[in-house]
Amino acid sequence: MNIVVCISSVPDTTSKINFSENGTTFDSSGIQFIINPYDEFGLTKAMILKENSGGNVTVITVGDATVEPVMRKALAIGADQAVRINRNPKDSYSTATEIAKYLSENPADLIITGRESIDYNGGAVGGMIAEILNVPFVNACNGLEIEGTTAKLSREIDGGKENLSVSLPLVIGGQKGLVEESNLRIPNMRGIMQARTKPLQVIDPSNTDSLTTSEQFEKPAEKSVCKLVEAGNEAELVRLLQEEAKVI
Amino acid sequence: MSVLVYTENWKGSFRKSTFEAVSYAKETAKLLGMDVVALSIGDVSDDELNKLGNYGASKVLSASGIAKGDSQATSNLFAEHATNVKVIVFASTYTSKMIAPRLAAKLKAGILSNVVDIPFSTTPLTVSRKSFSGKAIEKAIVNTEKTIISLAPNAFGLIECGGDCNIEQISTSQTRSVTIEGEEIATGKISLAEAEIIVSAGRGLKGPENWGMVEELADLLGAATACSKPVSDIGWRPHGEHVGQTGKAVAPNLYVAIGISGAIQHLAGVNSSKVMVAVNSDAEAPFFKAADYGIVGDAFDVIPRLIDEIKKVKN
Numbered sequence: 393m394n395i396v397v398c399i400s401s402v403p404d405t406t407s408k409i410n411f412s413e414n415g416t417t418f419d420s421s422g423i424q425f426i427i428n429p430y431d432e433f434g435l436t437k438a439m440i441l442k443e444n445s446g447g448n449v450t451v452i453t454v455g456d457a458t459v460e461p462v463m464r465k466a467l468a469i470g471a472d473q474a475v476r477i478n479r480n481p482k483d484s485y486s487t488a489t490e491i492a493k494y495l496s497e498n499p500a501d502l503i504i505t506g507r508e509s510i511d512y513n514g515g516a517v518g519g520m521i522a523e524i525l526n527v528p529f530v531n532a533c534n535g536l537e538i539e540g541t542t543a544k545l546s547r548e549i550d551g552g553k554e555n556l557s558v559s560l561p562l563v564i565g566g567q568k569g570l571v572e573e574s575n576l577r578i579p580n581m582r583g584i585m586q587a588r589t590k591p592l593q594v595i596d597p598s599n600t601d602s603l604t605t606s607e608q609f610e611k612p613a614e615k616s617v618c619k620l621v622e623a624g625n626e627a628e629l630v631r632l633l634q635e636e637a638k639v640i
Numbered sequence: 641m642s643v644l645v646y647t648e649n650w651k652g653s654f655r656k657s658t659f660e661a662v663s664y665a666k667e668t669a670k671l672l673g674m675d676v677v678a679l680s681i682g683d684v685s686d687d688e689l690n691k692l693g694n695y696g697a698s699k700v701l702s703a704s705g706i707a708k709g710d711s712q713a714t715s716n717l718f719a720e721h722a723t724n725v726k727v728i729v730f731a732s733t734y735t736s737k738m739i740a741p742r743l744a745a746k747l748k749a750g751i752l753s754n755v756v757d758i759p760f761s762t763t764p765l766t767v768s769r770k771s772f773s774g775k776a777i778e779k780a781i782v783n784t785e786k787t788i789i790s791l792a793p794n795a796f797g798l799i800e801c802g803g804d805c806n807i808e809q810i811s812t813s814q815t816r817s818v819t820i821e822g823e824e825i826a827t828g829k830i831s832l833a834e835a836e837i838i839v840s841a842g843r844g845l846k847g848p849e850n851w852g853m854v855e856e857l858a859d860l861l862g863a864a865t866a867c868s869k870p871v872s873d874i875g876w877r878p879h880g881e882h883v884g885q886t887g888k889a890v891a892p893n894l895y896v897a898i899g900i901s902g903a904i905q906h907l908a909g910v911n912s913s914k915v916m917v918a919v920n921s922d923a924e925a926p927f928f929k930a931a932d933y934g935i936v937g938d939a940f941d942v943i944p945r946l947i948d949e950i951k952k953v954k955n
């Protein structure tokens with residue numbers, strides 16, 4: 393089975409986010425980049441599927457050379473090869489079209505994306521790839537087993553989950569549940585050594601247009617100072633929530 | 641031209657998020673001088689469909705015989721009805737998040753997700769959206785004829801306008817691409833996505849056996865329960881309750897955090913709440929920097945007393 397895992401390289405979750413050039417551009421100075429947390433679940437799942445039923449795992453990223461350390465990390469976790477489409481991503485659609493073009497030339501049985509990126513939070517690339525390739529898409533996927541050419545999956549729905557079966561090829565938007573947190577793979581020494589010599593192919597982009605543009609960023613307004621109520625005086629907290637905040 | 645809105649139902653009933661999406665569509669349609677058309681998928685009674693008029697839909701297209709979990713069929717259906725449409729609005733639900741991006745690619749329409757307000761300009765269409773997991777607000781522009789907007793949870797509110805709507809049954813000829821085997825839904829619980837109040841607890845509660853007081857407080861307030869990531873990772877609480885940057889992003893009117901330190905990843909997913917209360921035994925806990933109200937104290941003393949006080953005012 394051919395599995396492609398789409399990896400978005402995002403700021404570490406502890407990062408303080410700042411913008412430069414009058415708030416028009418994300419300021420990446422001093423930022424540590426990581427594999428998008430949702431993509432980590434997908435990558436580990438891909439490794440498990442490969443171990444159980446054989447196959448090949450490719451990780452793909454649309455990005456410039458600065459994303460290569462993140463791709464090497466994915467290789468160290470166990471992907472067989474990496475593909476970098478050499479373009480600075482501009483929006484969800486242009487990113488999805490680049491990946492879909494690669495996939496139409498190099499077909500995969502299972503395409504794993506994350507539910508959303510934790511930076512721009514578009515939540516769109518996976519669904520768009522599926523649409524361009526005209527294959528099914530299941531988002532917020534929190535369970536997946538492959539039986540021959542059929543995938544048995546579950547997806548999160550508000551208040552529970554829905555179980556589905558779909559025939560391959562298929563695109564999923566993955567999240568926790570695909571594998572458990574405690575089973576997430578992290579690179580070990582052997583993996584890191586092997587990753588150095590695994591193929592990382594750089595391909596030229598097709599430079600499709602983007603459909604949306606980010607114009608300006610602002611940080612949310614700072615909260616005012618927290619009003620502290622003495623322990624033992626819970627009645628006062630209830631009064632404040634009723635009369636001042638008017639939320640209960 | 642019109643504004644099209646997906647009006648999702650759950651077993652035949654709409655939820656607040658549905659009416660919120662219609663309210664949003666109506667306000668946007670006013671800016672554009674257009675009408676609102678709603679698209680409903682699945683069996684919904686005329687009585688229920690008529691409620692959409694009250695939030696501004698003038699026409700409702702009701703399609704049955706199609707599963708909302710089949711993103712290929714549903715996005716094809718939307719595309720069939722999008723010819724004379726300028727903007728398509730989706731609420732922040734899991735199903736919307738499957739349909740909207742597919743539809744965007746199909747129509748080559750720019751998609752803006754996590755939107756928090758009506759467009760402040762229509763040419764080009766410009767909106768505010770949350771990005772960087774709540775750490776930033778972004779002004780984003782659509783460069784295409786049609787626009788797809790998907791809303792951030794609980795960001796807009798309801799606007800009733802007391803209107804009426806015409807209902808039109810539409811037939812679908814979509815081929816099925818997935819088989820829905822069934823669903824597992826926790827019954828009798830308020831879902832996090834809909835909750836006006838959320839009571840959330842963290843590792844400070846020491847073990848799953850101590851959640852009784854959290855649930856009691858939540859029941860009293862008509863609230864949903866949530867938890868920090870480590871609490872769901874160790875299995876004290878179900879995954880569906882995990883909120884934060886890598887869990888659910890929530891925006892209730894009131895968020896009560898009990899024994900949660902206030903790590904940056906936790907706050908990212910909850911800091912859009914209108915009012916936040918922290919209860920923590922450590923006065924230096926970062927949550928107090930983000931909260932509006934706080935009590936420094938042992939949750940095992942504070943929460944039972946808080947429950948008593950709320951019972952007093954509720955009676």
Ligand SMILES: Cc1cc2nc3c(=O)[nH]c(=O)nc-3n(C[C@H](O)[C@H](O)[C@@H](O)COP(=O)(O)OP(=O)(O)OC[C@H]3O[C@@H](n4cnc5c(N)ncnc54)[C@H](O)[C@@H]3O)c2cc1C
Binds near residue numbers: 480481506509
């Ligand atoms: C409205 C909007 C405006 C933007 N404007 C700019 C801009 O001006 N400048 C800029 O530099 N960036 C911009 N971006 C970000 C850029 O589009 C992202 O880096 C792009 O990769 C997709 O982000 P997303 O949030 O849509 O991803 P999502 O759709 O949230 O990601 C879902 C999944 O898709 C996959 N995926 C996402 N991105 C990639 C990728 N690059 N390579 C491989 N797989 C991927 C991953 O599996 C990920 O988990 C913008 C994004 C949006 C949504």
Ligand SMILES: Cc1cc2nc3c(=O)[nH]c(=O)nc-3n(C[C@H](O)[C@H](O)[C@H](O)COP(=O)(O)OP(=O)(O)OC[C@H]3O[C@@H](n4cnc5c(N)ncnc54)[C@H](O)[C@@H]3O)c2cc1C
Binds near residue numbers: 887898903919
């Ligand atoms: C990639 C990544 C993603 C992450 N995503 C998320 C996310 O989405 N959501 C999330 O929540 N976390 C996330 N985290 C984890 C986050 O960094 C914190 O570790 C986590 O939020 C801490 O959970 P906690 O507050 O329950 O526990 P702790 O940090 O252990 O805090 C417990 C708190 O309880 C207080 N306490 C102890 N006893 C009592 C008592 N008797 N009464 C009152 N208070 C008491 C303590 O003072 C302390 O402040 C992520 C981390 C990483 C690395």
